[in-house]
Amino acid sequence: MKISLISKLPLFLAAGVLSFACQPKKESAPEAPMTPAPAKATDIHSNADPQEARVKHLHWKAAVDFEQQVIRATATWEIEAAADADLITFDTKGLTIEKVQTDNDTTAEYRLSEPDAILGQALAVLIQPTTKTVTIHYRTNPGAEALQWLSPQQTAGKKHPFLFTQSQAILARSWVPCQDSPGIRFTYDAEVTVPPALLALMSASNPETRNKTGVYTFEMKQPIPSYLLALAVGDVSFKSISPRSGIYAEPSVVGKAAWEFADLEKMIAGAEELYGPYQWERYDVLVLPPSFPFGGMENPRLTFATPTILSGDRSLTSLIAHELAHSWSGNLVTNATWNDFWLNEGFTVYFETRIMEKLYGRDYAEMLASLNLQDLKSEIQSLSDDGHPADTKLKLNLASRNPDDGVTAIAYNKGYFFLRTIEEMNGREKFDRFVKDYFTQNAFKVMTTEAFIPFIRDYYQKQYNITLNDTLFEEWIYGEGLPNSCSQPKSIRFDAVDAAMTKWKEGQKIEALTKPWTTHEWLHFINHLPDSLTPSQLKDVDALGHFTASGNAEILAAWGVIAIHNQYTPAYAKIEDFLIHTGRRKFLMPIYTEFIKTAEGKAQAQAIYAKARPNYHFVAVNSLDKLLGPP
Numbered sequence: 076m077k078i079s080l081i082s083k084l085p086l087f088l089a090a091g092v093l094s095f096a097c098q099p100k101k102e103s104a105p106e107a108p109m110t111p112a113p114a115k116a117t118d119i120h121s122n123a124d125p126q127e128a129r130v131k132h133l134h135w136k137a138a139v140d141f142e143q144q145v146i147r148a149t150a151t152w153e154i155e156a157a158a159d160a161d162l163i164t165f166d167t168k169g170l171t172i173e174k175v176q177t178d179n180d181t182t183a184e185y186r187l188s189e190p191d192a193i194l195g196q197a198l199a200v201l202i203q204p205t206t207k208t209v210t211i212h213y214r215t216n217p218g219a220e221a222l223q224w225l226s227p228q229q230t231a232g233k234k235h236p237f238l239f240t241q242s243q244a245i246l247a248r249s250w251v252p253c254q255d256s257p258g259i260r261f262t263y264d265a266e267v268t269v270p271p272a273l274l275a276l277m278s279a280s281n282p283e284t285r286n287k288t289g290v291y292t293f294e295m296k297q298p299i300p301s302y303l304l305a306l307a308v309g310d311v312s313f314k315s316i317s318p319r320s321g322i323y324a325e326p327s328v329v330g331k332a333a334w335e336f337a338d339l340e341k342m343i344a345g346a347e348e349l350y351g352p353y354q355w356e357r358y359d360v361l362v363l364p365p366s367f368p369f370g371g372m373e374n375p376r377l378t379f380a381t382p383t384i385l386s387g388d389r390s391l392t393s394l395i396a397h398e399l400a401h402s403w404s405g406n407l408v409t410n411a412t413w414n415d416f417w418l419n420e421g422f423t424v425y426f427e428t429r430i431m432e433k434l435y436g437r438d439y440a441e442m443l444a445s446l447n448l449q450d451l452k453s454e455i456q457s458l459s460d461d462g463h464p465a466d467t468k469l470k471l472n473l474a475s476r477n478p479d480d481g482v483t484a485i486a487y488n489k490g491y492f493f494l495r496t497i498e499e500m501n502g503r504e505k506f507d508r509f510v511k512d513y514f515t516q517n518a519f520k521v522m523t524t525e526a527f528i529p530f531i532r533d534y535y536q537k538q539y540n541i542t543l544n545d546t547l548f549e550e551w552i553y554g555e556g557l558p559n560s561c562s563q564p565k566s567i568r569f570d571a572v573d574a575a576m577t578k579w580k581e582g583q584k585i586e587a588l589t590k591p592w593t594t595h596e597w598l599h600f601i602n603h604l605p606d607s608l609t610p611s612q613l614k615d616v617d618a619l620g621h622f623t624a625s626g627n628a629e630i631l632a633a634w635g636v637i638a639i640h641n642q643y644t645p646a647y648a649k650i651e652d653f654l655i656h657t658g659r660r661k662f663l664m665p666i667y668t669e670f671i672k673t674a675e676g677k678a679q680a681q682a683i684y685a686k687a688r689p690n691y692h693f694v695a696v697n698s699l700d701k702l703l704g705p706p
């Protein structure tokens with residue numbers, strides 16, 4: 076054993092660490108557009124070498140300790156190794172590794188590489204080609220980046236603590252040693268022990284009620300990538316919506332949430348009618364406390380969602396359609412690397428919009444699409460202004476960067492408009508058949524951008540005798556900005572808002588015109604307010620739309636930016652309260668960004684941030700520290 080270790084890892088004993096293992100893997104030369112798909116995509120954000128040895132199944136046994144804010148666990152991985160394999164490599168970040176075993180109780184040799192700020196540490200374990208299992212005994216660190224430990228005060232009920240994970244993009248490695256690459260799938264089962272007053276849930280088969288022992292078991296039978304590993308522990312109850320769907324949330328929230336998402340079953344059925352059967356058996360939604368850093372996260376079988384979509388009027392449910400759509404785009408057909416992120420999100424926004432159109436009609440969906448286009452245009456502008464025009468390409472290059480840098484409106488909205496443009500070129504019927512077959516033929520597989528291009532071209536050629544030309548892919552995927560071929564949404568309801576806006580600018584009273592407006596019309600209105608507003612105009616629009624008093628987080632966040640830009644101080648107390656109690660990064664970033672444009676605003680922002688920071692998840696803190704400087 077030692078001999079093979081030394082010959083395999085000459086640097087290893089000398090340096091005491093696997094000093095090579097965390098060097099970014101050599102990247103293949105940048106793909107020339109239109110080259111055939113590579114046999115295998117290299118994931119620059121993982122240390123795993125799945126060609127040598129890869130994981131197939133995880134048995135996870137864990138105990139959640141709220142006092143110490145650590146998880147103590149053993150991860151037993153069933154693996155498959157190549158005929159000449161002598162190492163298996165996992166990703167870890169901040170984990171304390173206690174012991175590693177292979178197969179039946181032998182102590183295995185392993186080493187951790189030096190930490191890399193983004194990638195963490197490689198854990199290399201010496202194996203035989205015949206090794207079947209690797210067991211890692213470990214504990215997490217109180218600062219584990221995926222985990223947020225909430226005090227009772229940070230929950231709705233104020234009585235019990237709460238824990239949730241956020242693994243996407245590369246944070247799973249901070250709570251489970253894993254091959255943390257979207258291209259590597261595995262099944263899992265788990266046994267998790269939590270304080271008996273709390274319920275544990277995972278991205279797997281889930282309990283509906285608490286049990287006295289505090290021990291819960293889980294099973295995920297379909298293979299998933301590591302970024303879809305998820306755990307939540309808290310005082311959570313369940314309300315059924317349909318035989319295959321329901322809502323989990325804190326007891327005081329679950330009723331409101333079940334009302335808000337009453338159409339959940341219709342969404343699932345609508346999605347299936349569009350693009351084929353739902354493959355994950357149940358679809359439940361867990362509404363988290365407000366510090367959840369995203370709107371939603373498509374953890375399989377159990378979407379995690381922010382409570383900021385509980386607007387009380389069902390106007391923000393497209394987010395649920397989005398996370399549900401990921402059950403096909405992303406969870407079934409998965410982006411091979413984070414450079415291909417648009418394949419996950421662009422397809423999902425497209426699918427989401429189609430679900431909303433099916434349930435609520437074309438007018439509704441066209442409002443969503445118009446808002447998307449507005450966001451896309453301003454994202455392209457700001458990425459270009461900030462010196463990142465290359466990040467406006469669908470195909471990203473995130474080498475030496477955090478994949479989080481790729482989470483912009485480009486993947487989502489440019490991805491959406493690319494697909495919509497193809498749809499409109501040759502008709503919806505053809506496009507729908509393509510999308511359905513794309514999901515079916517690639518289910519439980521990975522997709523690179525370079526494999527997607529020949530897939531869709533061959534499909535259109537063979538099925539319809541239609542040649543999709545090179546320029547389409549060149550300009551949308553490898554080109555910057557918004558191509559001229561972009562399809563244009565047409566929203567009659569927004570046309571009416573535009574007409575009212577013109578009247579308002581002329582000083583006319585428009586209150587009567589705004590009577591039928593819903594959330595999206597108000598958002599469109601706010602987005603089109605003049606850049607500078609006088610104090611009396613600010614007062615007037617606030618009286619018209621009740622923005623400062625709004626219980627709708629989307630409206631409040633959009634209005635907050637306008638209010639700060641124009642120093643409309645009557646809104647400041649509400650904005651501060653919102654920033655302290657909401658952890659959703661999408662809302663935080665624009666508001667803080669607007670604040671810091673003036674010296675006075677910057678001081679205000681820093682004072683608020685000092686109070687709010689303890690309430691935010693690492694994902695939000697990481698972005699905000701860069702913006703505002705750590706406290």
Ligand code: BES
Nearest residue numbers: 243244369370371372373394397482661
């Ligand atoms: N998968 C994403 C969230 C994500 C992306 C987390 C990348 C970490 C890295 C999720 O599906 C998502 O897109 N959420 C959006 C909502 C959506 C309606 C655009 C969000 O959180 O705002």
Ligand code: ZN
Nearest residue numbers: 397401420423
């Ligand atoms: Zn998404």
